[in-house]
Amino acid sequence: MKTKILNKATIKEGAALINAGQLVAFPTETVYGLGADATNEAAVKQVYAAKGRPSDNPLIVHVADIETVQKYAQPLDDASLKLMNTFWPGPLTLIFKLKPNALSKSVTGGLDTAAFRFPANQATLDLIITAGVPLVGPSANTSGKPSPTTAKHVLHDLDGKIAAVVDDGPTKVGVESTVLDMSVTVPTILRPGGIAKEQLETILGTKVNDEHHHVGVTEVPKAPGMKYKHYAPNAQVYIVNDDNDWTAVRDWVAAQTKPVGIMTTDDIKNQLDWPANAELISLGNDVISASHLLFKELREFDNRNDVDTIIVKGFEPTGLGAAYMNRLNKSAGQTYVGELLK
Ligand code: TXA
Ligand code: MG
DSSP: OOOEEEOGGGHHHHHHHHHTTOOEEEOOSSSOEEEEETTOHHHHHHHHHHHTOOTTSOOEEEOSSHHHHHHHBSOOOHHHHHHHHHHOSSSEEEEEEBOTTSSOHHHHTTOSEEEEEOOSOHHHHHHHHHHTSOEEOOBSSOTTSOOOSSHHHHHHHHTTTSSEEEOOOSOSSOSOOEEEEOSSSSOEEEEOOSSOHHHHHHHHSSOOEEOOSOOOTTSOOSSGGGGSOOSOOSSEEEEEOOGGGHHHHHHHHHTOSSOEEEEEOHHHHHHSOOOTTEEEEEOOSSHHHHHHHHHHHHHHHHTOSSOOEEEEEOOOSSTHHHHHHHHHHHHHTSOBTHHHHO
16 A cells, blocks of 8 residues: 555545545644544554554544534533633543443443544644544554654554555644543543643642553553553663763763763753763753654654664653653653663
8 A cells, every 4th residue: 555645735635535444644733643434443443453553452532523522422521521621622632431332342442431632733623524523543653662743753654554644744742642531530640641730620620630650561551551562662761860960871971882862951962071972862941842852852763773772851740741751751661870870
């Protein structure tokens, strides 16, 4: 199969492919998604095959209006409507109890709930509206790899396996949406993301729980996706949580013969006298730019065979930092730079 590259002006072609049961990758404000008609079970099954995704990991249903959610979900409470009216379109995925048999098992992974998201990207909203059906959309990467933030990343993983990709340039946020479970008594974050816990609590006027702890292999996770190895490049990633460690990192790098990947902020990059084998990548100045660049730069290093160590700056795990640190911890398998320096 030859994967077509579409854009805003050729959305009709993408919608026709969706209606024909084909896979079309689409842009969002977070990362690129792998789209298929959520009401076509055969098409949804192909999504799992293309990604190499375990079949018990349910998919997000992408919509272009709140009415479509109401069609599938049990009646929505005031808190849910308030969240939708405040944060949609935007990087917040909400989990609701479904009406009986409203969506196929391949979408829900057999759960009695489903995840819904109204993405903030006009090309994709046009795709959903023109196709006339909601789209399932996991991140459009090979399972286990960093999520794609450009159409080029999508093609790197899925060229020849999907009918088309809609190219709308690099995504803004760079990490995926916040997944919030609204099917339980206390709203619970299953995956931190583009909307911070603090923002949700402000709008709801109540406490929000966190459940994005590390899930053991034998434990049944609330968000099935959380138990799998994720965002992992081939190189080993080490996290630097204390800025005072960077001088020791520089000295360690200077003692190596091979190139070492360094992803850090401009000040650390510019202030230290780095040796020539330090492959320095700027994450900008703050956690917003760092989140935007994290997956992209991990992928850049992944395309090189000569770098087997990547050292990355950590941030405070609050606000967007909770999402950044969640993804970085998974890429690193919870490995800290102290391991290298001891
Ligand atoms: O930003 C995003 O959310 C991107 C873009 C493309 O929209 N999508 C994305 O999808 O990250 P995916 O499939 O890579 O991650 C969805 C997460 C998984 O961890 C999955 O287990 C969880 O949401 N999830 C989906 N449905 C669920 C449900 N009914 N209950 C609990 N967790 C669910
Ligand atoms: Mg994913």
